[in-house]
Amino acid sequence: MNTLPESIMLHAKGLQEGGVLSPKEFLHLGSRAAVDQAFSRLVKAGKLLRVARGIYAVPISGRFGTRAPSPEKVIKAMAEQSGEIVVAHGASAANALGLTQQVPIREVYLTSGRTRKLMLGRSEILVKHAPRWMLALGSGPAGAAVRALAWMGPTHVGESLMSLHSTLPSIEWRALAASRGALPSWMAQAIGKEASRD
Structure with missing residues (x-):
């Protein structure tokens, strides 16, 4: 029979990179205090990383030692576990869509859940609650376009939309144009104006 830490590590080793564990998953093996203590010992031993309260990940071992998972x-594993929508921040989306050359210094994600900070090794990642309209089109190009436009702001919305109109696949452009009713009025108006050129 495996000890509690062995059972936790056995499960952890079966996860892909970035997979997350929660003490709640192991309450059938012992009391809450015993499970928490086992997780705490595994973190001290360097076998697990405490990412956030109640969320742990396995460090990745490679030729050059261990590192935090990507x-x-x-973020993807956390979203799957919690059922939240988690997507890249508008600054990252704007960069990925070619609307800005600026590379965000800090990693920020937007979520339908609560705001929290994650620690991965020495990196701090902010997962920030976002309004529903920012997440409505999901993580695809049309959703990224909404977040990029929100980050670019009303001043640059016209030129940004001209660029997006020519670079987004037509199905994504149509999805963006069709979502106008859920977006802030300045953005909806600008999208309508650009869409009328079709």
């Missing part, structure tokens, strides 16, 4: 993979 933030994108941890």
Whole structure:
């Protein structure tokens, strides 16, 4: 019979990079105090990383020692576990869509859940609650376009939309144009104006 830490590590080793664990998953193996203590010991031993309260990940071992798993993979696993929508921040979206050359210094994600900070090694990642309209089109190009436009702001919305109109796949452009009713009026108006050129 495996000890509590062995059972936790056995489960952890079966996860892909970025997979997350929660003490709640192991309450069938012992009391809450015993499970919390086992997690605490595994963190001290360097076998697990405490990402946030009640969320742990396995460090990745490689030729050059161990490192934290990639933030994108941890965020994706957390979203799957919690059922939240988690997407890249508008600054990252604007950069990815070619609307700005600026590369965000800090990693920020937007979520339908609560705001929290994650620690992955020495990196701090902010997962920030966002209004529903920012997440309505999901993580695809049309959703990224909404967040990029929100970040660019009303001053640059016209030129940004001209660029997006020519670079977004037509199905994504149509999805963006069709979502106007859920967006802030300055953005909806600008999208309508650009869409009328079709």
